Amino acid sequence: MSANTWTIAAARDALGKGEISAVDLTMSCLTAIDAGDDLNAFVHKTPEIALEQARAADARLKGGEAPAMCGIPLGIKDLFCTKGVPSQAASNILKGFKPEYESTVTSKLFDAGAVMLGKLNMDEFAMGSSNETSAYGNAVSPWRRKGSNVQLTPGGSSGGSAAAVAADLCLAATGTDTGGSIRQPAAFTGIVGIKPTYGRVSRWGIVAFASSLDQAGPMTKSVRDAAIMLQAMAGHDPKDSTSADIPVPDFEAALTGDIRGKVIGIPKEYRMDGMPAEIEALWQTGIAMLKDAGAEVRDISLPHTKYALPAYYVIAPAEASSNLARYDGVRYGHRAKLSQGDGITEMYEKTRAEGFGPEVQRRIMVGTYVLSAGFYDAYYNRARKVRALIKRDFEVVFDEGVDAILTPATPSAAFGLGEMADADPVKMYLNDVFTVTVNLAGLPGVSVPVGLDAQGLPLGLQLIGRPWEEAPLLNYAHVLESRAGFVAKAEKWW
Amino acid sequence: MAIDIDTARKVAKLARIRVEEADLPKLAGQLSGILGFMEQLNEVDVTGVEPMTSVTPMRLKRRKDEVTDGNIQAQVLKNAPDAREGFFAVPKVVE
Numbered sequence: 214m215s216a217n218t219w220t221i222a223a224a225r226d227a228l229g230k231g232e233i234s235a236v237d238l239t240m241s242c243l244t245a246i247d248a249g250d251d252l253n254a255f256v257h258k259t260p261e262i263a264l265e266q267a268r269a270a271d272a273r274l275k276g277g278e279a280p281a282m283c284g285i286p287l288g289i290k291d292l293f294c295t296k297g298v299p300s301q302a303a304s305n306i307l308k309g310f311k312p313e314y315e316s317t318v319t320s321k322l323f324d325a326g327a328v329m330l331g332k333l334n335m336d337e338f339a340m341g342s343s344n345e346t347s348a349y350g351n352a353v354s355p356w357r358r359k360g361s362n363v364q365l366t367p368g369g370s371s372g373g374s375a376a377a378v379a380a381d382l383c384l385a386a387t388g389t390d391t392g393g394s395i396r397q398p399a400a401f402t403g404i405v406g407i408k409p410t411y412g413r414v415s416r417w418g419i420v421a422f423a424s425s426l427d428q429a430g431p432m433t434k435s436v437r438d439a440a441i442m443l444q445a446m447a448g449h450d451p452k453d454s455t456s457a458d459i460p461v462p463d464f465e466a467a468l469t470g471d472i473r474g475k476v477i478g479i480p481k482e483y484r485m486d487g488m489p490a491e492i493e494a495l496w497q498t499g500i501a502m503l504k505d506a507g508a509e510v511r512d513i514s515l516p517h518t519k520y521a522l523p524a525y526y527v528i529a530p531a532e533a534s535s536n537l538a539r540y541d542g543v544r545y546g547h548r549a550k551l552s553q554g555d556g557i558t559e560m561y562e563k564t565r566a567e568g569f570g571p572e573v574q575r576r577i578m579v580g581t582y583v584l585s586a587g588f589y590d591a592y593y594n595r596a597r598k599v600r601a602l603i604k605r606d607f608e609v610v611f612d613e614g615v616d617a618i619l620t621p622a623t624p625s626a627a628f629g630l631g632e633m634a635d636a637d638p639v640k641m642y643l644n645d646v647f648t649v650t651v652n653l654a655g656l657p658g659v660s661v662p663v664g665l666d667a668q669g670l671p672l673g674l675q676l677i678g679r680p681w682e683e684a685p686l687l688n689y690a691h692v693l694e695s696r697a698g699f700v701a702k703a704e705k706w707w
Numbered sequence: 708m709a710i711d712i713d714t715a716r717k718v719a720k721l722a723r724i725r726v727e728e729a730d731l732p733k734l735a736g737q738l739s740g741i742l743g744f745m746e747q748l749n750e751v752d753v754t755g756v757e758p759m760t761s762v763t764p765m766r767l768k769r770r771k772d773e774v775t776d777g778n779i780q781a782q783v784l785k786n787a788p789d790a791r792e793g794f795f796a797v798p799k800v801v802e
Contacts, residue, residue, distance in 0.1 A: 312786075313779075313782040313785055411763060412762070457765070519747070520750075523745045526745060527745055538723075543787070543797055544787055556798050556799070556800065556801075575737060575738070575741070585718070592742075592745060595751075595753060596745075596748060598753040598757070601756050601759040637737070637740050638737060639744045655763060
């Protein structure tokens with residue numbers, strides 16, 4: 214097996230034993246990336262940086278005592294600012310932007326010896342569920358329906374990350390998740406993705422979408438890899454005032470496989486009308502696996518679930534409209550060509566009309582509207598009150614002894630690129646129905662591949678944990694992963 | 708609540724995004740659809756509920772009010788579309 218197909222854990226062990234060099238491991242990924250252009254996952258390739266980092270990693274490995282991520286080749290979502298490397302959040306408004314600084318997450322990964330292969334495609338400003346709003350064009354899933362050559366979405370917004378990991382262009386990738394942008398693409402492509410507790414990972418240097426919801430996390434080929442990579446990403450950062458100053462436990466050590474006596478809640482409100490029978494069957498399979506491992510399964514109620522999506526689509530655009538006000542054509546990125554007599558207002562308006570794509574414009578305007586005088590209370594404040602109730606729903610079940618919650622990750626398998634083009638924007642938003650509650654409540658959530666649908670496409674389940682309890686959450690995910698034994702890979706067509 | 712064309716024009720103006728007159732009806736329709744979806748929130752009894760302002764209950768950290776950074780003018784201006792003589796340059800503003 215070519216080394217680009219390895220897990221982080223396997224590569225770490227091989228690097229540690231000197232069975233492969235970081236340079237050779239990196240080369241195998243660079244070769245796979247060049248052969249994978251049809252997936253449009255890597256949108257800025259950085260082979261020189263990768264090889265320089267790999268050589269440094271080899272030197273460090275020779276010295277012994279290298280960290281777990283030393284020499285591991287990664288893809289980095291375009292939302293992360295990387296010094297001297299294009300970082301444009303898949304938007305034309307940041308075309309040509311090369312940050313003069315490094316995000317905290319990428320700094321930590323590089324300090325641990327990780328290798329950056331390049332920047333990954335995504336929905337523009339992480340606003341989308343199919344990677345179809347990207348200024349770089351669609352990322353394409355390596356997966357196809359049985360006997361079909363229709364191009365499918367890898368999900369979004371971390372679609373490039375999902376496609377790259379699933380197609381073995383890299384060992385793992387960074388993602389970010391504001392309403393499901395790690396977990397939904399992970400589920401669509403048969404990989405693992407965890408959104409940590411809000412505050413576990415620093416947001417500094419990550420292009421902001423909705424600051425009270427955004428959180429970065431790893432997208433990997435296994436739960437163990439998610440534990441290893443999250444370890445390197447997590448921790449307090451004085452530069453992010455919402456980052457938590459609490460110890461980070463050893464996530465990999467928590468993967469004991471022992472979940473006897475743990476209480477897993479099954480929320481009845483996640484049984485949606487019109488949900489495909491396959492999703493329901495998958496959920497039942499997951500329940501049986503956790504029971505079989507000795508967990509107690511309990512029916513629970515999260516009564517405000519139905520209101521999570523409308524609350525999210527008030528709060529996230531409101532925060533986005535404030536955050537994206539900075540793109541004005543003055544300090545960085547695109548500035549529109551002005552006509553004779555145009556003043557500063559025309560400069561703002563033309564720059565933003567040219568630079569932002571339609572979905573981003575729509576969300577900025579929705580956010581502007583719900584924050585405007587006369588509507589602030591009716592929409593924004595009401596949504597924040599509903600958000601408090603959604604969070605309380607979870608607190609109640611956790612107080613009653615529930616350790617984690619099992620739900621489907623998505624309401625369907627991956628759909629075809631362009632299939633939702635004529636649908637109204639709200640239909641696309643429904644993709645986030647199972648994931649968005651977790652962001653609103655600030656909880657950790659992980660998506661684990663559990664099976665294939667009748668057309669041969671991956672389906673995932675989501676586990677939701679208590680705040681700051683990513684370690685036990687990853688252990689439940691590990692149990693689910695072991696019992697599901699998901700090993701399917703996309704058949705190579707690219 | 709349905710968004711009419713005048714409201715759509717006003718929102719675009721507030722958001723500082725140029726929208727051509729011909730595109731306003733479509734925008735108004737889409738905004739109406741999205742806001743209609745949000746109307747569901749009116750079904751929820753929120754009496755006595757405080758709006759959520761912080762995801763994790765914690766006191767923001769404080770630090771001494773002192774300069775911790777600086778002397779990086781060139782870096783600050785590096786990505787500017789138009790920088791001159793150490794400043795960001797914009798069209799003339801006459802009030």
